[in-house]
Amino acid sequence: MWAWLCLVTLLAACGSPHGSSGQQEIVVTTTILGNVVSEVVGDTADVRVMMKPNADPHSYALSAAEAAHMAEADLVIYNGLGLEESMQRNVDAAAESGVPTLPIGDHVDPLQFAEGDNGGPDPHFWTDPQRMVLAVEAIADRVTALPGIDGATVTANAARYRDELNTLSKNMTDRFAAIPVERRKLVTNHHVLGYLAERFGFKVIGAVIPSGTTLASPSASDLESLAGAIREAGVGAIFVDSSQPDRLARVLAEQSGVQVNVAELYSESLSESGTEADSYLGMMRANTETIADNLI
Numbered sequence: 001m002w003a004w005l006c007l008v009t010l011l012a013a014c015g016s017p018h019g020s021s022g023q024q025e026i027v028v029t030t031t032i033l034g035n036v037v038s039e040v041v042g043d044t045a046d047v048r049v050m051m052k053p054n055a056d057p058h059s060y061a062l063s064a065a066e067a068a069h070m071a072e073a074d075l076v077i078y079n080g081l082g083l084e085e086s087m088q089r090n091v092d093a094a095a096e097s098g099v100p101t102l103p104i105g106d107h108v109d110p111l112q113f114a115e116g117d118n119g120g121p122d123p124h125f126w127t128d129p130q131r132m133v134l135a136v137e138a139i140a141d142r143v144t145a146l147p148g149i150d151g152a153t154v155t156a157n158a159a160r161y162r163d164e165l166n167t168l169s170k171n172m173t174d175r176f177a178a179i180p181v182e183r184r185k186l187v188t189n190h191h192v193l194g195y196l197a198e199r200f201g202f203k204v205i206g207a208v209i210p211s212g213t214t215l216a217s218p219s220a221s222d223l224e225s226l227a228g229a230i231r232e233a234g235v236g237a238i239f240v241d242s243s244q245p246d247r248l249a250r251v252l253a254e255q256s257g258v259q260v261n262v263a264e265l266y267s268e269s270l271s272e273s274g275t276e277a278d279s280y281l282g283m284m285r286a287n288t289e290t291i292a293d294n295l296i
């Protein structure tokens with residue numbers, strides 16, 4: 001409603017580059033980055049997250065009012081590795097009009113997809129908490145440079161949150177240690193767990209959608225060859241995103257001719273407030289339990 005009122009008043013009262021509190025306003029594209037930025041920023045600036053809970057970041061598009069809001073931000077923080085496929089033009093437009101932007105992907109040592117999976121950088125860096133530590137450092141560095149920011153508070157928030165990420169990482173390592181090495185094999189709905197696999201010693205057998213984006217779709221022969229790989233590797237479970245239809249994964253589980261569970265992960269976005277995955281830490285803890293429960 002506020003955004004609509006903003007529009008009908010021809011931006012006259014809303015054209016200020018600052019948030020409603022008079023503080024700097026930081027616009028963040030995804031729910032996961034939005035939560036992490038909020039942890040670092042605390043109450044030193046206003047943080048506005050563009051995507052909704054359970055959104056598919058590959059396809060999420062802004063309304064005209066949301067795009068106008070982004071264009072008025074003091075800083076736009078986004079993934080930057082090709083994740084926000086339908087929002088990138090809005091980020092580019094904001095940057096062209098002079099809004100400072102922070103592409104987190106520039107700071108997290110990205111992995112590259114294999115050529116057969118469309119090539120290019122893998123945007124799903126958040127599945128590795130140590131990559132998120134790098135993101136926190138980049139966020140804190142950039143935010144403390146904003147005019148009028150309480151930099152000491154931001155620095156302290158970042159240090160506290162980095163400790164929580166390191167604890168998360170250690171707890172994930174401990175939990176995954178219970179999975180026998182020969183069962184550390186992952187099949188997902190699209191290629192979303194490459195960073196987690198690299199960090200914690202899993203092997204990615206394949207993806208139902210053999211691509212780094214949910215916007216692609218598998219051919220019958222893609223499904224057939226993945227079914228063969230699943231049989232050969234003795235994969236115990238297929239992991240799908242909790243917000244996305246898992247029909248293809250069920251078809252694949254049937255085709256593979258072996259007993260394969262279809263389990264749900266929070267892989268692309270946080271879920272609604274009040275649920276187990278309403279924060280990055282909560283999402284990662286829930287996913288860790290689901291992965292371990294289905295592979296042990």
Ligand SMILES: [Zn+2]
Binds near residue numbers: 124192212268
């Ligand atoms: Zn994805």
